[in-house]
Amino acid sequence: MNPNLLKQLAIIIKQGSISAAAEQLFVTQPTLTRAIQQLEQKVGAPVLKRTRYGVTPTEIGERLAAIGEKILAESEYSNEVIRQWNSGFRNEFTVGIDPLWEYSTVAQTTRHFIDEPRFAFHLRTGSAAAQIQLLKEEELDFLLGPAHVTVAQSTLSRTIVFRDRSAIFAGKHSPLLQHKQLIEEPVLQRQKWFVAGASAGFMNSNLPIQDNAAKITFTSSIRSVIHLLNTTDMLVSLPARLALMSGEILPEQMLLTDERFMPRRDIALWSRQEHNERPDYQRIHNDILTFAKGLDEHTPTYGLAL
Incomplete structure (x- = not known):
């Protein structure tokens, strides 16, 4: 399967019309129409339904477009990796962050990661359960999130960095x-x-x-x-x-x-155990650890029994 066909299908469905997609892709409408015909020949069924308001996907078209979306995202990410390399960054780390931590420490957290000279960072927020799952699936390198979650932790390391209730x-x-x-x-x-x-x-x-x-x-x-x-x-x-x-x-x-x-609601630094021996991984792990524990030391306790 030509991945370009799936990317083109995804863009057509997102735009809602072949003409608008052709504009975005800088190709002619007949060229894009032939591409869809080629895809439909491969599938053996229509991938688009024509309506008076444009086009919508068929069931198989929707499934293929979802794959096309992933290809588009990976393509853009590869371009970003190249840009990072050319800018002198030799690695990128993806860090999950608890939403309240991100909101309450926005100035300190963003300044800390910006000040790291050698690495690029992708910060993402989300619920604890979702972020832990992403960490297990290696979609995240680290997570600053709730310490007390009821999940299987056999592959994960956890260090409490910020005390809270x-x-x-x-x-x-x-x-x-x-x-x-x-x-x-x-x-x-x-x-x-x-x-x-x-x-x-x-x-x-x-x-x-x-x-x-x-x-x-x-x-x-x-x-x-x-x-x-x-x-x-x-x-x-x-x-x-x-x-x-x-x-x-x-x-x-x-x-x-x-x-x-008033149960404990500590924040922990979560990571994957098998990566702990990598020097660059260990450096960022220790860096985040020091940063978060520093915030803990300098934040008032507000009378809480910690």
Whole structure:
């Protein structure tokens, strides 16, 4: 199979018309039409359906276009590798980052990776479960993410680099902000809740919301979480130090609650064990380790028992 045919199919479907795709590819429309005919002869069935609004894929066309998308992405990545080599970078590392870590430490994290002279970095955020899976599949080199995840870790190394606990935060319009004493579980259960990130799943089953289902759930969304804490009376559980480091959540929004509602939410540096002997890999591992532990040492504890 000529991979160019699959790339062309992917672009046609993305553009929604052969003429628009021909413009993007700098070829004539008849040339692109012949390419699709050649692909359809190979398949033995149509890959496109013509409609009054353009073209849409058939079932087999959609599947082949998905492969074409991957070829396009790999092609662009190869061009970037060449650009990096010509610019003096001799390796690229892909680092997964917890969304709240990325949000709260954006200045320090970006400055740290930019200041590394010899290597290029691809930083990506996402949920802990998804990122751990990518690390296992070697789509990531490192992960700065939750330390306490219930996944098989036989191929992974984990070093805790930033100490934290979850805490319950109230929106700025919550009457609970006036409470200066311990807030009991029945009171918490009567509140309106939303859940964010790890607290929505396996990491914190002790949240006092069993009798009052959360109205809305976020995964890897930080701006929406901040917005609700600034504009509503709703409650949410978040990693306390990272949340307060953002500067957009006030210390007085952290409620005084029973310690069982404040499980550990440390950040760890995750890596693959089999790569630990590579000198360049070990250098970046130690570099990230030093950086993250430095942030831990210089970040207030906000009265948390760490």
